[in-house]
Amino acid sequence: MNYLDQFQDRNVVRGLADRIAQLTAGRAAPMTFMEVCGTHTMAISRYGIRSILPSQVRLISGPGCPVCVTPNSYIDRAVAMCRIPGIIITTFGDMMRVPGSSSSLMEQRAKGADIRTVYSPLDAMALAAKNRDRQVVFLGVGFETTAPAIAGSILTAARQGLDNYFVLASHKVMPKPMEILAADPELKIDGYICPAHVSAIIGGNAYRPLVENQHVPCVVTGFEPTDIMQGVEMLVRQVLEGVSRVEIQYSRVVSWDGNKKAQEIIAQVFTPCDAQWRGMGTIPGTGLEINDAYAAFDAQKAIPVEVEELQEHAGCLCGEILKGKIAPSDCPLFGTTCTPEAPVGACMVSSEGSCAAAYKYMN
Amino acid sequence: MDHDLILLGHGSGGRLSHQLLDELIIPSLSGISVAGQNDAAVIAHDSGRLAFTTDSYVVDPIFFPGGNIGDLAVNGTVNDLAMMGATPRYISVGLIIEEGFSKKELAVILSAMREAADLAGVQIVTGDTKVVPKGKADRIFINTSGIGLFDHDLRINGCAARPGDKIIINGTIGDHGICVLATREGLDLQTVIESDTAALNGLVTELLKEGEALHVLRDPTRGGVATTLKEIAVQSGVTIKLQEADLPLKDAVKGVCAILGLDPLHVANEGKLLAIVAPEAAERVLERMRNHPCGVDAAIIGEVTQVSAGAVQMETTIGGLRAIDMLSGEQLPRIC
Numbered sequence: 001m002n003y004l005d006q007f008q009d010r011n012v013v014r015g016l017a018d019r020i021a022q023l024t025a026g027r028a029a030p031m032t033f034m035e036v037c038g039t040h041t042m043a044i045s046r047y048g049i050r051s052i053l054p055s056q057v058r059l060i061s062g063p064g065c066p067v068c069v070t071p072n073s074y075i076d077r078a079v080a081m082c083r084i085p086g087i088i089i090t091t092f093g094d095m096m097r098v099p100g101s102s103s104s105l106m107e108q109r110a111k112g113a114d115i116r117t118v119y120s121p122l123d124a125m126a127l128a129a130k131n132r133d134r135q136v137v138f139l140g141v142g143f144e145t146t147a148p149a150i151a152g153s154i155l156t157a158a159r160q161g162l163d164n165y166f167v168l169a170s171h172k173v174m175p176k177p178m179e180i181l182a183a184d185p186e187l188k189i190d191g192y193i194c195p196a197h198v199s200a201i202i203g204g205n206a207y208r209p210l211v212e213n214q215h216v217p218c219v220v221t222g223f224e225p226t227d228i229m230q231g232v233e234m235l236v237r238q239v240l241e242g243v244s245r246v247e248i249q250y251s252r253v254v255s256w257d258g259n260k261k262a263q264e265i266i267a268q269v270f271t272p273c274d275a276q277w278r279g280m281g282t283i284p285g286t287g288l289e290i291n292d293a294y295a296a297f298d299a300q301k302a303i304p305v306e307v308e309e310l311q312e313h314a315g316c317l318c319g320e321i322l323k324g325k326i327a328p329s330d331c332p333l334f335g336t337t338c339t340p341e342a343p344v345g346a347c348m349v350s351s352e353g354s355c356a357a358a359y360k361y362m363n
Numbered sequence: 364m365d366h367d368l369i370l371l372g373h374g375s376g377g378r379l380s381h382q383l384l385d386e387l388i389i390p391s392l393s394g395i396s397v398a399g400q401n402d403a404a405v406i407a408h409d410s411g412r413l414a415f416t417t418d419s420y421v422v423d424p425i426f427f428p429g430g431n432i433g434d435l436a437v438n439g440t441v442n443d444l445a446m447m448g449a450t451p452r453y454i455s456v457g458l459i460i461e462e463g464f465s466k467k468e469l470a471v472i473l474s475a476m477r478e479a480a481d482l483a484g485v486q487i488v489t490g491d492t493k494v495v496p497k498g499k500a501d502r503i504f505i506n507t508s509g510i511g512l513f514d515h516d517l518r519i520n521g522c523a524a525r526p527g528d529k530i531i532i533n534g535t536i537g538d539h540g541i542c543v544l545a546t547r548e549g550l551d552l553q554t555v556i557e558s559d560t561a562a563l564n565g566l567v568t569e570l571l572k573e574g575e576a577l578h579v580l581r582d583p584t585r586g587g588v589a590t591t592l593k594e595i596a597v598q599s600g601v602t603i604k605l606q607e608a609d610l611p612l613k614d615a616v617k618g619v620c621a622i623l624g625l626d627p628l629h630v631a632n633e634g635k636l637l638a639i640v641a642p643e644a645a646e647r648v649l650e651r652m653r654n655h656p657c658g659v660d661a662a663i664i665g666e667v668t669q670v671s672a673g674a675v676q677m678e679t680t681i682g683g684l685r686a687i688d689m690l691s692g693e694q695l696p697r698i699c
Contacts, residue, residue: 110371361685
């Protein structure tokens, strides 16, 4: 048995499921717990966790998939940029298929644009070093998890004088959107399965204002099945005791203070800004933009382009799905006009999107 | 969106490939659907039945641990014939070479083809060579076609799975796809993952001894085990249920898949076959596989549960239930 197998142990999971069932037995109204991390969305679907939880526990997905919350206007800017002769766009694979107002990066690549999938901003930097006569733009989306590595790549590029490397940044930060959703009377969230990787950076203490202002239980939870089941059990216990506090289930990785070094690097390169979230509109202070000291690496400032007029996709309910207000299958486009092959909304595109998870594992 | 464009995903072997086949290729070339959704066409002629198949190889990189584009091209076509229960006999080779390619490298590829053909007991009988200007192809592409003959009357094809049947695989899944990916992307792993490329006709000969109990044979190449089983489920009109805990998987492959977010069930294999057999024959088939060099890690991974419109489910390691679907979009372009 290897390290990973221990966290997927069938008997441990079964034991936790039995305990959750005992604790919630006889309750009329289900407890609703929201996760706000694409990896949790996928793990819950992939292992079939909903199928082993009692009906008194309902798991819903929030705005945790970075590709999904990225607005159309960002895709449109990337599409406009990739049409500049000689430019190389580098991106994590999931961004390729997201439809913008009228096109996607995948379509532009098929038409001849130089767009390459990379696994890390360091790969993009290496490409810039190898092609000094070309501008290389990395599409920097994500939460606090990817921000430090991207900030690090900018710092390295600055040190090496790599003046043909740029980042088109659209970073977002937690936990403020969680506070907005917790205050939404329509949603009635009974507890948060807090993100694992984001929390490794920001630390468990970051959720204290959320708990104090909204009185909602928060448990920082790992990604393996035993982690998720234990995180759910901890949330159930808080609800039954009528308390709300921050707890860390994923203590083998997450500390109360988080990763100080990563926080410093983010602060060195980025500055907080207002951010547009698909479905949630503009939320003050929830974005990160490249600060003035590193403006030379900011693609938005350094490479001006004319961006087409924004068009939202008619009938797409990604926004409501990202807020947890409806399930993917409640959207009239789900599985009919919107499929992974011909996605209308971002939630069907990203491998971490709620709709993609629902389509892939349950249809 | 512009729907006129061919996308990389149309070559993935998954859902988009099926769409292109169904909507454009098969209707335009009426007559080729004799292959149905099987690996090779089976054609009746005066002196019996004949299996015929073709496949093109564009793998990048052309050399990888465990093989190269040459033996891959021979084994792939041999396997497509073998999956119909035919004995592979004759192979053609079409080479498309980029100007400036090395003769030494070509010699290595050709000798791998010869060796693979000898091992599989097939003859390379005809071929063609084209050279295109630099930049108009990537190093070398190879097409192979093959003819196989039948020495039995068994009808092995994707329509023959029925409730109660067991699903058996001859070894670990995802090795080829992860090997090519790791080599191409320069992933620095502690162990070398080798491609499983191999001719499976010898193993099939063993399995054919089970006669009528052998219902379906299919090699899970592009699109992986998930796509192949979904195709069979739809063709046969049944539900297939897998046991995740029983899937043979190398630790290194499992690790790379976990890091990169790939599902090993969607990753390509080049030396694997799925056998769907009557329940009473399952243990014997497993034994036959394990006694053959191509099947030492063989395992029973699931069963056909019921008649349906065609579905695949899996009981996960923790006892949950989820659906399995075809590969969607492009996972790893140029894997074979």
